[in-house]
Amino acid sequence: FKSCFLFECLLIQSLPNFTVKHSLKYFFTETPGAQSIPEYVVVAFVDEVPIGDFNSVRGADLKKDWIKFFEDHPQHLEWCILQSVDRHHFLKATIETLRQQLNQTEGVHILQKLDGCEWDDETGEINGFNQYGYDGEDFLALDLQTLTWITAKPQAAITKMKWDAQKVRVEENKKFFGDQCPEFLKEYLRYGRRFLQKTILPSVSLLQKTPFSPISCHATGFYPDRGLMFWRKDGEELHEGVDPGEILPNNDETFQMSIDLKLSSFTPEDWERYDCVFQLSAVKEHIVTKLDKTMIRTNWEKPADTVTFISAAVVVLTVTIITGVAFVAYKKKKGEKSQCGKY
Incomplete structure (x- = not known):
């Protein structure tokens, strides 16, 4: 419901x-x-x-x-x-x-x-x-x-x-x-x-839908559901530019949660100053995940891949045009020869 x-x-x-x-x-x-x-x-x-x-x-x-x-x-x-x-x-x-x-x-x-x-x-x-x-x-x-x-x-x-x-x-x-x-x-x-009273620590990942979407720090597989998650900058907890999500159940009776960090609040040069912290009740050790561009999992193509794709497309298009021009020239030349033989 x-x-x-x-x-x-x-x-x-x-x-x-x-x-x-x-x-x-x-x-x-x-x-x-x-x-x-x-x-x-x-x-x-x-x-x-x-x-x-x-x-x-x-x-x-x-x-x-x-x-x-x-x-x-x-x-x-x-x-x-x-x-x-x-x-x-x-x-x-x-x-x-x-x-x-x-x-x-x-x-x-x-x-x-x-x-x-x-x-x-x-x-x-x-x-x-x-x-x-x-x-x-x-x-x-x-x-x-x-x-x-x-x-x-x-x-x-x-x-x-x-x-x-x-x-x-x-x-x-x-x-x-x-x-x-x-x-x-x-x-x-x-x-x-x-x-x-058992405790299970989660796996934590950095996720991003598009290059302009917020970066989501996602923890899944933890137990019990008394988890806490937040973003930090220079070791200080952030309260602005973040969007915490709910704690949700998984099918295996563990739990998951995430918290988003909006990109508009900082420049790429400052990324190393940010990290995501996950805390589980009764567990002293916290899981700290540094904001690292290379560790972000996405479902969009990287810029380099896009350039390669465009370059390949240009090559294919160029070859197609050259082949078409050559074919038209060949047909024209062949037609001229046929007309000469006819007369």
Whole structure:
């Protein structure tokens, strides 16, 4: 889905975070009537790393690192499946209610939900979150201090009044986000510490689309997703003339990111004063890549190649012209001889 509300964008981008906080997140999407995709999907994350998902077509699907945990703790898997099925029905019914309230009679609508908790393993601080988005926009968020719902838009006011009045559900939320979710998170961390704390450094390349495009410093294959990348000049971090990109997932569960440097801000003679720095959380050594013209990978022809191509074309054209002139002269001469014989 191209559109996303605020908390979804933050989840996808996974901005660099060098704190000691750990998180357990559940991300739900309900789209009744959608074609070629499951109408219901939920994905669970520990420290932004997916541990498994459940959808309305194929059921539960665990990541390989977590299969043994759920085999040894079948009650966890049973709880996850029951909760997933229950949320599926609840979200689907909520969409139908919202359609009636908002007079929406046609089209496919999307209801998204993000909930979970964060735990600081130094201070012991625990924070929970429970947020909803409808059709790509923030809709409602639960204030766990007051146990009341906060509206993000006027259209959510009716839903807020109904949900605030559901005292049993409010108490269930309080118990889950204050007790159950943190305990799950700690248990997952104890099991997954070996691979959750692994670090993989990336390969870093300098890329450029055209001679006038920005130079992109691109890092790929790193893990976890807590990376930081910036350009420097004379050892000082640059804040102008740079365009940082998002952290994006690769197919092998590693990540990639890039940051662009605009050429207009300096001359080629100053290139050696610039470098690109990549930092990975919990890794002391940084990867520093000097701005070197010879190391830039491009998909455009080098000037020398262009000159060679033009020179070759000129030679071919010259030979073609000479051959054509010679052929015309030959035909003319042959015609004169034929006419002489005729008379």
